[in-house]
Amino acid sequence: MSALLWLLVPLAPLLPLLLLRRAALARWHWLGCLPAAVLLWLQPASLELALLWPGARWGLLDGSASVWLGFSALLWAVAGRYAAADLAQLHNRRFWWFWQLALAGNLLLVIAEDVISFYAGFTLMSLSAYGLVVHKGTPQARRAGRLYLQLAVLGEMLVYAGLLLQLHAGTGSLLLADWRDTPLAPGAAALLLIGFGLKAGFWPLHLWLPLAHPVAPAAASAVLSGVMLKAGILGLWRMLPSADPLLAALAPLLLGVGLCSAFYGVLMGLRQAAAKSLLAWSSVSQLGWLLVILALGWQSPALNTLGVPLLALYATQHALAKGALFMAAGLATHQQLGRLGVVLAALPALALAGLPLTSGAALKQLLKQPLQDWSTGLSWLASLGSLGTALLLLRLLWLLQHQAGSQHHADIRWRLTALLCLAPLLLWLWPPLQPALLDSLQPSALLAQGWPLLLALLLGSLALQQGWQWPAALRPRRQPVVLRPSLWLKRQLQRPPLPALQPRAASARWRALERRWNQLWRSWPVSLSGWLLLGLLLLGWWL
Numbered sequence: 001m002s003a004l005l006w007l008l009v010p011l012a013p014l015l016p017l018l019l020l021r022r023a024a025l026a027r028w029h030w031l032g033c034l035p036a037a038v039l040l041w042l043q044p045a046s047l048e049l050a051l052l053w054p055g056a057r058w059g060l061l062d063g064s065a066s067v068w069l070g071f072s073a074l075l076w077a078v079a080g081r082y083a084a085a086d087l088a089q090l091h092n093r094r095f096w097w098f099w100q101l102a103l104a105g106n107l108l109l110v111i112a113e114d115v116i117s118f119y120a121g122f123t124l125m126s127l128s129a130y131g132l133v134v135h136k137g138t139p140q141a142r143r144a145g146r147l148y149l150q151l152a153v154l155g156e157m158l159v160y161a162g163l164l165l166q167l168h169a170g171t172g173s174l175l176l177a178d179w180r181d182t183p184l185a186p187g188a189a190a191l192l193l194i195g196f197g198l199k200a201g202f203w204p205l206h207l208w209l210p211l212a213h214p215v216a217p218a219a220a221s222a223v224l225s226g227v228m229l230k231a232g233i234l235g236l237w238r239m240l241p242s243a244d245p246l247l248a249a250l251a252p253l254l255l256g257v258g259l260c261s262a263f264y265g266v267l268m269g270l271r272q273a274a275a276k277s278l279l280a281w282s283s284v285s286q287l288g289w290l291l292v293i294l295a296l297g298w299q300s301p302a303l304n305t306l307g308v309p310l311l312a313l314y315a316t317q318h319a320l321a322k323g324a325l326f327m328a329a330g331l332a333t334h335q336q337l338g339r340l341g342v343v344l345a346a347l348p349a350l351a352l353a354g355l356p357l358t359s360g361a362a363l364k365q366l367l368k369q370p371l372q373d374w375s376t377g378l379s380w381l382a383s384l385g386s387l388g389t390a391l392l393l394l395r396l397l398w399l400l401q402h403q404a405g406s407q408h409h410a411d412i413r414w415r416l417t418a419l420l421c422l423a424p425l426l427l428w429l430w431p432p433l434q435p436a437l438l439d440s441l442q443p444s445a446l447l448a449q450g451w452p453l454l455l456a457l458l459l460g461s462l463a464l465q466q467g468w469q470w471p472a473a474l475r476p477r478r479q480p481v482v483l484r485p486s487l488w489l490k491r492q493l494q495r496p497p498l499p500a501l502q503p504r505a506a507s508a509r510w511r512a513l514e515r516r517w518n519q520l521w522r523s524w525p526v527s528l529s530g531w532l533l534l535g536l537l538l539l540g541w542w543l
Helices: 003-019 023-042 063-086 093-111 115-133 139-169 186-200 209-215 218-239 245-270 275-299 301-305 310-332 338-352 359-374 376-402 412-421 423-429 431-439 443-466 483-494 508-520 525-542
Strands: none
Touching (some): 023 063, 115 139, 115 218, 139 209, 139 218, 139 483, 186 245, 218 275, 245 275, 310 359, 338 376, 338 412, 359 376
């Protein structure tokens, strides 16, 4: 099998850009993900591209790359077809330009086996996502897009500086496989953690995320939360060595940050009155658990001995579940979901909380042992996290039911949403999850996974009956505080670097001085100029 086929993965999404003048072809843009799915099945040898730069290589670096490429291509394809139907009445070539560029960058960073290819794909995806955030053109969208772009550029600069420091500290190799054994420089660790963390959106680097998701189209929010946020986690996984003393020392701190993000996202999400805002804060919470998995892996490298890393499994479930929920939230603004739609949306929602007989229960079972090995209290925190997630997503289902539109017909958007909602059940067929799924069916495991959901149902019922509401002091602000420094930075960048020069030669004083000077030299300026020129010529001839 020719390795040149890897060129199709990032280039195929760019081909539809030549056909954007025909709006009817938008429904076929999802075919740009087809080469990635085919090569995932064929798995040819890696492609070396020395013509680009020394060490350039594209392929599947390890098993986690195969998993990442699979769910990324699937979600981009489904969301792309959803977007074509959702924006059919408002066709905008600009949206599809940014969509296809972001898709190409996302697929490139997944198949990258060298640092420069990963960074090129990461930058292309991050900057192109700005067009998806501001697509609607509302004041809220422009404010969210401004903040997103500012933090995206900052993140790119930090990642670039961190990569240069790590390259200087290593052997000079650009291959990611060699970086896994390179000692980590402290400065590079700080820069990469913050830079990729800004993209991942875990606390306290989540500032752009709750503002960007609610204003973007539903399909854009699906890929932003389901795939693009994972690029930051994948960057940390790829660029930082798994067995490094510095990361092992930082693991408790990162574990605490991940837990804070997990619970802070739940508390903030419960305050929201819009489904997409709630889902944005849910992403902050779920990214916290992904950071917890990373910290556990850095503290105990034995965690990475799974056939497919736990991080990739968790990322797969979160990507498909969040994609389904964001598309359901977008669909609820146009159509009535009905009982069947709410039940289907409940599958990915409760799977994130560890619903028995779903992929979420299997992942909770896989995560249980590493948490117990670290500390017994962490397993209880994981159960509390399941309780918080269940409460949050039960509120989401209530919002979806009460924010339904007036239309009753089902179209391609409904069918695509239903397909992704079944993913927690279809993942049973995935061999790496089957042993954990069987373990989750034991009575003790069912009890551990069931009590947070039952308690969440009880608390949710009480909240509805009693009409519980957040105190006024704890309700969300209409305009987040973070927009003020964002606006200040915008105004500073728009100001000229130097004050405008205003010549004063027209003033009366300088004009009078000029006249006196002209009168002084009026009688013999020509003769003086001639003598000066003659003197210079003689001096030059003599020298």
